[in-house]
Amino acid sequence: MDERKRESIVAYLRRRMTEFGTRPEDIAVSMAADTERLRAIRYRDAFGHTWDGRGASPQWIIQATSAGQSLEHFVVERPQVEASDKLTRVKRCDDPFAGTRLASIKSEGVEAA
Incomplete structure (x- = not known):
């Protein structure tokens, strides 16, 4: 510019x-x-739900992992x-x-x- x-x-x-x-x-x-x-956000799904990885897993994580999705799929990539x-x-x-x-x-x- x-x-x-x-x-x-x-x-x-x-x-x-x-x-x-x-x-x-x-x-x-x-x-x-x-x-x-x-x-602080470590995990995010396509609907915008987030989780910092501390405490009990939220319902959306439980549902996704129960359906066979890996937790690594939701890891938020930190830009370099x-x-x-x-x-x-x-x-x-x-x-x-x-x-x-x-x-x-x-x-x-x-x-x-």
Whole structure:
């Protein structure tokens, strides 16, 4: 994404945060809670049921294993995060803001990060 589009997206998000009274600290706390919750999930089925692997097995696990499904089938794969200093290029056809008003908005009185 080029710098101009990035700045428009940042300006848009800051404007919306101001409208809703959201602070960056609120988002950081929410993201940390989501990360912790997702880290705890060890098993998930196609219907979105989850289990952290602690305590008694939930009913959906009992039913699936009784029907012959292995527990390993439900293991949540943790994505391998690779550190990269390079920004990945986004194709224009994959950019959700391409051709929209957000791609051309100038930051209006919004402090720079």
